[in-house]
Amino acid sequence: MAPSSDPQADPRANAEDPQARRPLTREPNTSFRQLRGARSPGEFAAAVRRAAREIGEQVACDARYIGRVENGEIRCPNYAYERVFRHMFPGLTLADLGFSARETVRGRGARAVPGTPPIRLVPWQGHPHHQPSDHQNFQNHEESDVLRRAFMTGSTAAVATVSLGLGPAPVHPARRVGEAEVNAVEEAVRRIRLLDDRHGADGLYQRAAQPLRTAYALLEAGAARRSTHERLHTGAGELAISVGWLAHDSGRFEEARSHYAEALATARLAGDPGLEAHAFCNMSFLARDMGRPREAMRAAQAGERAARLVASPRLLSLLALREAGGWAGLGDRSACEESLARAHSQFARGACEADPEWMTFFVEAELEMLQAQCWSALGEWSRAARHAHRAATAQDPHFARNLALYRAELADDLARAGAPAESAAVGHQVLDLLNQVQSTRVQAMLADTSRLLAPHRASPEVACFLERRATAAV
Incomplete structure (x- = not known):
């Protein structure tokens, strides 16, 4: 376990951690400062918020955020801010705006880069200068020997075999964990989330188990600095939730339950209310899918109690939606x-800096989808279909997995609402996405819809869908 003393007060602690001797460099973002011109940071922040509203984004931009960008503290904005800045300054790239490439940013706020290969974490084995053969694509001077990139080429189907694993060698307990190891754990979480968003869980679950085992081995080895150990606790817990979600979405409910419980225990050991709220949020979702609505409601309420310490309205909104799902099931x-009213009230307060990184998926489309599920559980199929349609319309088509999920929900609701031809048409749209998406959840929803539509086979539209779906299921 990590030492309980503060490393700032104990020079021996810093001596054990080579990362502690690395100087922290920060270069001002002069390009961004020039774009602000004569406007004050507050005036420019207001312009950013106006631009965000123009394109349907919600960002909590203020003078402090602008100052953090200009002094170099924020080396790369998140996706929402990037879209807003590109809207404000058409034709300019992130580099033109003075930001670093997203794949080179390793802080906790960094996001994975769409289309880049996944991270493979390898415990240190004494080869600090070893690089993959294609070093132009993979070399990263900010990381140590514990972090390598590896990938398998091919079509989108290659995601099922892409390596997210850590090397088989155990972490030596005598070697203290440093920044590079923690960065690697955090990056593994981001890669898993990105690949799941794009392609679904089925091909990822087995590959993701090894990074989780190594993350907990790193926890056991301990870190020299308290701040590093705290980040490692959070990273390991978030990784447990991510792996749990892959199990959850691929129908391995008991395995998902175990991973979520592991994350909850890690959160409580670390005294991390954000991680605790995340674990309860997923436990509530799982309980609903397992047909345990009362457990879903209570887990969501427990998550809300933890989330009050996080000061994120969006997190409270999502947990209120999870609670609503439990009540609907009852x-x-x-x-x-x-x-649902509480969820809307909190969501309307907008995004803020306290929003957890994992909540990037929680946009208007997801809000609509979760409402659709509530009305579906209450048997109000037409109302559910209206919300599911809004979800599918609002969803960024770049994220094929969620788009397939929302359309599958819509097809099911339409079938139950007595609109078989419309249901079949949406079902075709879901089938169009299955070459990109591997999700047991989506497949199960399509199977249910097919059973609902079977009595309407006399309709040419329905018959065509049923035949196509049967072929795709073989």
């Missing part, structure tokens, strides 16, 4: 509507 319309 058939309590009044309690469901009360939870």
Whole structure:
């Protein structure tokens, strides 16, 4: 375990951590400062917020954020801010705006880069200068020998075999964990989330188990600095949730339950309310899918209690939606509507700096989808279909997995609402995405829809869909 003393007060702690001797460099973003011109940071922040509203984004930009960008503290903006800046300054790249390439940023706020290969984490084995053969694509001077990139080429189907694993060698307990190891764990979380968003969980779950085992081995080895150990606790917990989600989405419910419980235990050991809220959020979702609505409701309420310490309205909104799903499963319309009202109220407060990184998926489309699921559980199929349609319309088509999920929900709701031809048409759209998406959840939803549509086979549209779906399922 990590030492309990503060490393700032104990020079021996820093001596054990070579990362502690690395000087922290920060270069001002002069390009961004020039774009601000004569406007004050507050005035420029207001312009950013106006531009965000123009394109349907919500960013909590203020003078402090502008100052952090200009002094170099924010080396690369998140995707929402990037879209806003590109809208404000058409034709300019991130580099033109003075930012670093996203793949070179390793802080906790960094996002994975679409289309780049996944991270493979390898415990140190005494070869600090070893690089992959294609060093132009993979070389990264900010990382140590514990972090390598590896990937397998091919079509989107290659995601099923892409390596997210850590090397088989155990972490030597005598070697203290440093920044590079923690960065590697955090990057593994981002890669898993990105690949799941794009392609679904089925091909990833087995590959993702090894990074999780190594992350907990790193925890056991301990870190020389308290801040590093805290980040490692959070990273390991988030990785457990990510792997749990892959199990969850691919129908391995008991394995998912175990991973979520592991994350919750890690959160409580670390005293991390954000991680605890995340674990309860996923546990609530899982309980709903397992047909345990009361457990789903109570897990969401427990998550809300933890989330109050995080100061993120969006997190509270999502947990209120999870609670609403539990109430809907119990058939309590009044309690469901009360939870939905709280979810809307919190969501309307907008995004803020306290929003956890993992919540980037929680946009208007997801809000609509979760409402659709509530009304579906209450048997109000037409109302559910309206929300599912809004979700599918609002979803960024870049994220094929969620788009397939929302359309599958819409097809099912339409079938139950007595609109078989419309359901079949949406079902075709889901089938169009299956060459990109590997999700047991989506496949199961299509199977249910097919059973609902079977009595309407006399309709040419329905018959065509059923035949195509049967062929695709073989």
